[in-house]
Amino acid sequence: MIIFFKKKYYIIIIINLFILLSFSNAFCKDYTYININNPFIKKIPVAIPDFKNRTSKEYKIDYGEKARQILVNGLSFTGYIKTINKGAYIYMPSKTGITKQEINFKNWTIIGAEFLITGVITEIKDNIKIELRLFDTFKENFILGKIYTGAKSDIRIMVHRFCSEISYYLTGEKGIFNSKLVFISTVKKNKEIFISDFDGYNPKQITHHKSITLSPSWSSDGQFVAYTSYVKGNPDIYIQNLKKQKISRIGFKGVNITPDWVPNKLVLAACLSYSGDHEIYLLTIKGKIIKRITNNWGIDISPEFSPDGKKIAFVSKRSGTPQIYIKDLDTNQVKRITFNGNYNTSPAWSLDGNRLAYIGVGKAHNNIYVIGTDGSQCIQLTNNAGNNEDPAWSSDSNLITFTSTREGVSRIYVMTASGDEQRCLLKLEGSQTDPEWSLVNANN
Amino acid sequence: MNSLYSLISRGFLAINNGYKNKHNLFLYVISLFLHIFFFLGLFFIQNFNSAKIFPQAISVNLGSLVSNFKEEINISQPNSVKKSINSPKLSKTNKIKTKANLQKKQKQLKKLKSIKKKSYKSSNVAINAKKKQVKKNKTDALNNVLARLKKQVEKNKSKKSSIAKTSSNASPSANTTYGYGSNKTGKISHKINLYNLKIISQINQNWAFNERVAGTNKNLEAIIGIKILKNGQIRNIQFEKNSGNKYFDNSVFKAVKKSNPLPELPKGYPFYKVALRFTPYGLK
Amino acid sequence: MTKRILINLGLLFMVSGLILITSCAKKSIISESANAQIVTPEEKLLTAEEIAKQKALKNKQRIREEELKQSTSKKRFQNQDIYFAYDSSELMPISQILLREKSAWLGKNSSINVIIEGHCDERGTTEYNLALGERRALAAKNFLIDLGISSSRLDTISYGEERPINTGKNSAGWAKNRRAHFVIK
Numbered sequence: 001m002i003i004f005f006k007k008k009y010y011i012i013i014i015i016n017l018f019i020l021l022s023f024s025n026a027f028c029k030d031y032t033y034i035n036i037n038n039p040f041i042k043k044i045p046v047a048i049p050d051f052k053n054r055t056s057k058e059y060k061i062d063y064g065e066k067a068r069q070i071l072v073n074g075l076s077f078t079g080y081i082k083t084i085n086k087g088a089y090i091y092m093p094s095k096t097g098i099t100k101q102e103i104n105f106k107n108w109t110i111i112g113a114e115f116l117i118t119g120v121i122t123e124i125k126d127n128i129k130i131e132l133r134l135f136d137t138f139k140e141n142f143i144l145g146k147i148y149t150g151a152k153s154d155i156r157i158m159v160h161r162f163c164s165e166i167s168y169y170l171t172g173e174k175g176i177f178n179s180k181l182v183f184i185s186t187v188k189k190n191k192e193i194f195i196s197d198f199d200g201y202n203p204k205q206i207t208h209h210k211s212i213t214l215s216p217s218w219s220s221d222g223q224f225v226a227y228t229s230y231v232k233g234n235p236d237i238y239i240q241n242l243k244k245q246k247i248s249r250i251g252f253k254g255v256n257i258t259p260d261w262v263p264n265k266l267v268l269a270a271c272l273s274y275s276g277d278h279e280i281y282l283l284t285i286k287g288k289i290i291k292r293i294t295n296n297w298g299i300d301i302s303p304e305f306s307p308d309g310k311k312i313a314f315v316s317k318r319s320g321t322p323q324i325y326i327k328d329l330d331t332n333q334v335k336r337i338t339f340n341g342n343y344n345t346s347p348a349w350s351l352d353g354n355r356l357a358y359i360g361v362g363k364a365h366n367n368i369y370v371i372g373t374d375g376s377q378c379i380q381l382t383n384n385a386g387n388n389e390d391p392a393w394s395s396d397s398n399l400i401t402f403t404s405t406r407e408g409v410s411r412i413y414v415m416t417a418s419g420d421e422q423r424c425l426l427k428l429e430g431s432q433t434d435p436e437w438s439l440v441n442a443n444n
Numbered sequence: 445m446n447s448l449y450s451l452i453s454r455g456f457l458a459i460n461n462g463y464k465n466k467h468n469l470f471l472y473v474i475s476l477f478l479h480i481f482f483f484l485g486l487f488f489i490q491n492f493n494s495a496k497i498f499p500q501a502i503s504v505n506l507g508s509l510v511s512n513f514k515e516e517i518n519i520s521q522p523n524s525v526k527k528s529i530n531s532p533k534l535s536k537t538n539k540i541k542t543k544a545n546l547q548k549k550q551k552q553l554k555k556l557k558s559i560k561k562k563s564y565k566s567s568n569v570a571i572n573a574k575k576k577q578v579k580k581n582k583t584d585a586l587n588n589v590l591a592r593l594k595k596q597v598e599k600n601k602s603k604k605s606s607i608a609k610t611s612s613n614a615s616p617s618a619n620t621t622y623g624y625g626s627n628k629t630g631k632i633s634h635k636i637n638l639y640n641l642k643i644i645s646q647i648n649q650n651w652a653f654n655e656r657v658a659g660t661n662k663n664l665e666a667i668i669g670i671k672i673l674k675n676g677q678i679r680n681i682q683f684e685k686n687s688g689n690k691y692f693d694n695s696v697f698k699a700v701k702k703s704n705p706l707p708e709l710p711k712g713y714p715f716y717k718v719a720l721r722f723t724p725y726g727l728k
Numbered sequence: 729m730t731k732r733i734l735i736n737l738g739l740l741f742m743v744s745g746l747i748l749i750t751s752c753a754k755k756s757i758i759s760e761s762a763n764a765q766i767v768t769p770e771e772k773l774l775t776a777e778e779i780a781k782q783k784a785l786k787n788k789q790r791i792r793e794e795e796l797k798q799s800t801s802k803k804r805f806q807n808q809d810i811y812f813a814y815d816s817s818e819l820m821p822i823s824q825i826l827l828r829e830k831s832a833w834l835g836k837n838s839s840i841n842v843i844i845e846g847h848c849d850e851r852g853t854t855e856y857n858l859a860l861g862e863r864r865a866l867a868a869k870n871f872l873i874d875l876g877i878s879s880s881r882l883d884t885i886s887y888g889e890e891r892p893i894n895t896g897k898n899s900a901g902w903a904k905n906r907r908a909h910f911v912i913k
Contacts, residue, residue: 010474010475010478011478014478014482031669031717031718031719032636032640032716032717032718032719033667033718033719033721034640034643034644034718034719034720034721035644035721035723036644036647036648036651036696036699036720036721036722036723037722037723037724037725038648038651039648039651039652039653039695039699039724040648040649040650040651040652041649041650041651041652041653042652042653042654043652043654044652044654044657045652079656080654080656080657109701109702112650112702114652114695114698138694138697138698138701170657170691171656171657171659191890212887212890214854214855214858214890215854215855228858230887233885234885235858235885235886254862254884255858255859255862255886257855257858257859258855258858271859273859273862276866278859278862278863299856299859299860299863301855301856301858301859302855302856315855315856321815322815322856343815343852345852345853345855345856346853346855346856359853361851361852361853366851366853387850389853389854390853390854397656398656417656433854434854
């Protein structure tokens with residue numbers, strides 16, 4: 001009996017081992033490894049079906065469609081969201097439900113949508129109520145939802161708030177939806193400063209100097225714009241308080257140009273030539289010189305602070321041609337950044353601090369390039385269509401705005417930081433130049 | 445395990461004790477048998493896996509794609525040769541020869557041995573004629589194919605010389621054996637290579653990834669194991685390795701989900717297990 | 729032998745001819761860079777001689793004529809710009825001749841103050857051109873100071889690429905925009 005038992009035991013053990021080994025074998029060696037390393041889609045595909053309109057009466061203006069358009073257009077300013085064309089949708093939830101229980105997510109995953117946004121509009125007299133919901137179609141869950149109520153005229157603000165929420169969910173940053181755009185436009189052969197929403201909507205003229213006005217620059221808090229103007233004949237720096245409508249002037253002998261604010265301080269750097277040489281100085285808001293930053297015979301111009309304020313990029317002709325340099329304000333070390341081409345100017349520091357956009361002046365065309373602040377990974381973003389100048393970053397470093405003469409007249413364009421989707425931002429009378437976005441919290 | 449040791453030690457004990465216990469001896473023989481069975485089993489399992497048309501490591505690159513196409517071209521070549529062979533002159537001569545053969549056949553039906561010899565000769569003549577014909581076409585591709593054809597025919601001759609055949613039948617049969625026979629083992633790995641390329645293309649096309657949202661594109665790697673059924677359906681999606689970046693992991697998971705179903709598996713595959721290693725290096 | 733000599737002679741003619749052609753071309757470029765209404769360098773030297781002659785024959789010349797000359801030379805002072813190479817604020821030899829002439833005129837008209845405007849072509853960037861324009865104005869100003877003109881009489885201003893005189897988007901148009909312009913206060 002005992003032997004029999006043991007024999008049986010022995011066999012069982014062996015069979016067990018056998019099975020175990022064969023299984024482990026299957027787990028370890030069955031897989032074929034395949035490398036997949038070229039994501040074809042560079043943006044997150046999102047479906048935004050028609051908004052449901054709960055207004056009982058017949059409505060004159062389709063605020064649902066209006067809000068949807070604002071949402072689609074707004075999300076395009078993230079630089080990483082692409083709304084799938086409505087024609088591809090196989091199902092319209094506006095007819096039935098917009099909540100999680102009512103949505104069949106397979107209808108959306110099958111067209112490739114990774115997220116779904118539904119909306120409901122209710123008009124209450126002059127006010128409007130907008131409900132917006134964001135869903136993950138593959139995980140089939142509700143991510144976030146908001147209800148906004150406000151005047152019909154504020155519909156853009158409400159929808160852009162939701163864009164901010166989506167941006168924050170995906171990247172941890174609020175995006176540029178609260179940002180304002182400052183730019184120069186010609187008015188009757190003069191150049192004046194305008195301010196618009198981040199996407200070029202609602203442009204308003206804020207200077208009436210009837211003169212040449214150039215190089216506007218936002219202060220970090222969005223309260224001040226510094227610029228150069230010829231109002232009094234000489235190129236002087238003007239600092240305009242947007243809320244109080246006050247203007248002060250910094251006018252040394254010679255040129256007073258290219259102002260740039262120190263981040264989070266009411267101190268600015270600018271190029272002055274009163275000494276007979278173009279050097280960069282640090283100035284108080286009242287125009288008192290704090291210190292001289294560059295000290296080199298030859299043109300030193302276009303200061304641009306790093307987002308942490310510890311470094312300054314500028315253009316210098318010290319090597320014989322205009323090139324971009326970075327000076328460390330702590331160690332006073334100066335390092336040349338650009339070596340390609342013999343005319344590189346107008347550095348613009350990305351808000352993540354890693355990259356500089358600049359203009360490379362070529363024989364036939366000026367193009368915009370991006371380069372790492374260590375001088376590596378130089379990429380050309382515009383491709384020899386007209387002259388492309390005045391690069392400036394969005395506060396989330398996803399977009400670059402610039403001016404281009406590719407369609408003849410100089411206009412303001414926008415593109416992603418990798419140079420994709422270059423498009424015209426706004427078309428006003430005359431020509432527009434020198435765009436710059438304010439930081440997120442402008443005018444809040 | 446303890447019992448195993450005890451059994452083995454008991455077996456040795458049995459030897460030491462001079463086969464005192466017949467039961468122990470019996471047990472020892474059984475254990476030996478089982479051991480052999482066990483190790484043989486292990487051996488076959490290894491073999492089984494590699495032979496199970498699951499290539500262990502497949503290098504998927506453009507090279508293999510090109511070689512694939514080459515193979516296909518080669519396979520189709522004999523047909524074109526056939527066409528050239530069927531050019532008027534040749535076909536005439538062939539027809540004449542076959543007629544002659546048939547006549548001979550009918551005449552000498554009873555004397556089998558002589559038929560064999562004569563048909564053999566006639567087939568030689570036909571091959572020579574073919575040689576001449578193809579030599580006239582000086583394109584390299586055809587020459588290559590001719591060389592192969594010759595070899596094949598020679599093989600055929602040596603293998604099947606004992607079988608009596610008319611010359612007109614000999615050459616097409618040689619062609620067909622070439623087309624299917626020699627390539628069989630290579631074709632299977634090419635099939636699955638081609639299939640791998642299809643998977644890569646399909647998943648890449650469904651993969652939406654933005655490095656700005658990920659915050660980085662460096663050192664991101666996620667491995668997802670999937671099982672593909674015969675009809676291309678994806679089953680058992682599971683992460684073998686996470687990248688640690690939530691957005692990246694989500695994006696690759698969605699890419700796999702979106703790619704369902706994949707193309708049907710090549711014939712002869714009941715299922716196919718793949719580990720997809722995702723890295724966004726393709727982005728510049 | 730004779731053939732060879734002939735060939736050599738022929739070559740000689742051709743080479744000298746080429747030299748002549750190229751030298752002629754250079755001259756034509758110079759005259760092109762100046763405005764059509766403005767006189768060529770040779771004529772300038774002539775007018776300088778005339779001024780010298782006038783000085784010698786002061787008594788015989790009438791005051792009216794002198795005033796007439798004054799007004800034409802004033803126009804010439806205002807309208808004759810000096811030009812620069814691309815991305816450069818260095819004075820070319822021709823510019824130095826023109827500036828000597830201007831300093832002579834300023835020396836005679838000591839009551840006149842001048843603003844020197846620096847301009848650039850549209851290539852390059854707005855900001856950088858503001859500085860470059862000033863460099864050009866300053867180069868002209870410093871040259872005049874070296875010739876004895878008081879610096880208090882000379883002001884500079886840079887317009888960068890904001891005020892082109894020629895809207896042509898070609899090398900001839902750009903050449904005319906890279907200039908220092910003189911304005912009497």
